[in-house]
Amino acid sequence: MRIVPLISLVLFILCLSNPVQGQENIGKKLADVRSPEVAANNTVTFNLVAPQAKEVYVLGNWLSADSPGGDKLRMTKNADGLWTAKQATMGRDLYLYNFLVDGVRINDPLNVYQIRDVSNVFNYFITNGAQAELYKTHAVPHGTLTKVWYPSAINHGERRMSIYTPPGYEGSKKSYPVLYLLHGMGGDEEAWPSLGRVTQIMDNLIAAGQIVPMIVVMPNGHTSNSAAPGNSEKGEYPVEFRTPDVGTGEMESNFMEIINFAEKHYRIKKGKKNRAIAGLSMGGSHTMVISATYANTFDYVGLFSAAYRLTDAANIAVYDNFDQNLLQQKKNGTALYWIGMGKTDFLYKTGETYRKKLDEIGMKYSYYESEGGHTWSNWRDYLVKFSGLLFRN
Incomplete structure (x- = not known):
């Protein structure tokens, strides 16, 4: 039995099944899901792939107890395990947010743009027009x-x-x-x-x-x-x-x-x-x-x-x-x-x-x-x- 070719074959199969991408991990390409998506009219759509999650929210610095939907924006899941939430037209500014997944706060894995504020790290996005530019x-x-x-x-x-x-x-x-x-x-x-x-x-x-x-x-x-x-x-x-x-x-x-x-x-x-x-x-x-x-x-x-x-x-x-x-x-x-x-x-x-x-x-x-x-x-x-x-x- 030739061990080296077998190991190589196993590693090759693992690479094909690994959805993580990066310079050092060239594997199966993820579906083209982006988050957040900022529309021209500053409507913002958030996406998260989490098939096993039971409850997901967006936590954003534009949300408060006085906001129409409260201090959390509820996300909904489709049949493929994609959670989505849409925030109606927002102001022209820079905004911070995280996700709350089954009670655990996480950063958006689809958004590489992050800012530290004291001891917390947030994702951010910038809308369009006026001051935001x-x-x-x-x-x-x-x-x-x-x-x-x-x-x-x-x-x-x-x-x-x-x-x-x-x-x-x-x-x-x-x-x-x-x-x-x-x-x-x-x-x-x-x-x-x-x-x-x-x-x-x-x-x-x-x-x-x-x-x-x-x-x-x-x-x-x-x-x-x-x-x-x-x-x-x-x-x-x-x-x-x-x-x-x-x-x-x-x-x-x-x-x-x-x-x-x-x-x-x-x-x-x-x-x-x-x-x-x-x-x-x-x-x-x-x-x-x-x-x-x-x-x-x-x-x-x-x-x-x-x-x-x-x-x-x-x-x-x-x-x-x-x-x-x-x-x-x-x-x-x-x-x-x-x-x-x-x-x-x-x-x-x-x-x-x-x-x-x-x-x-x-x-x-x-x-x-x-x-x-x-x-x-x-x-x-x-x-x-x-x-x-x-x-x-």
Whole structure:
């Protein structure tokens, strides 16, 4: 009996019966089933091949208890074991979703496009038209996104940040203004580039002539982590939403090291009129405090669904001295102090109270109120609106 040809024959048969495809698994081709399918009118169809499943739903960030069908979209199965659900015309945006299969949440195996948000991984899709087109990669000149390590006094080592440089940066000697863009609690230096679609937004707005070309610096605001999960000396650590550094004031107190590094290593125009800072939620609080602490450093300030003071603890200088620093910031003046908030944001009252404080001291600001709540849908929109107002003076 010849063993080698028999083994080869068995392996060949197994390959033919294996539905998995990839560079290293060339086997039986799957039926042409795709998911999701986004129609021209933004109706979206979800598909899942799961013949043995008993109950399947779509879990999406556009669904809530107030949605017509509730917070889950039910899928139905045909005779071939294909589950399908159709979501009627959706808005023009980027959406996240998973499947719930017999009580177990899974990602869509037919959709390779995924985004991590804190400790969860979601599939995503982008619909068509209007604002959604800003979140897509189009045939326009492209900027460059790099991950940069810089020396930090916080952990006596190095920390990582993401930096976007506009199209043509590498081939020129031109200097640019800079936007420091801060993430929310649970985020890191990858949040704005992935969930916020910063490179796509910047490329598309620059190509359309709607914003001044700028450098965007996106640091990691959780000082107890030197980099995003899987990229630091901590290895594959459990990802936390609220890390021990929240409310310590370390990010705010040491922000000049980020500015100094960026201005030393990149062609950034110097001076207050060429610097902007903005952030969402926790990053909004950081922005509020940093811009007041360094009261003559930023001419443009953006608060996106901003939190206020991140701790009630005393003896943290950047918090305890905030009121007097804010007065100095008001005295020095800003070209733009911009506040964006959703009508159903859980921080709505916090924002209302803070605006009252600004009114009481006579500090000028611009206020934009949107529909929706504490969502990336709003924060991407705020970035588009805020960036269009920068460096026009």
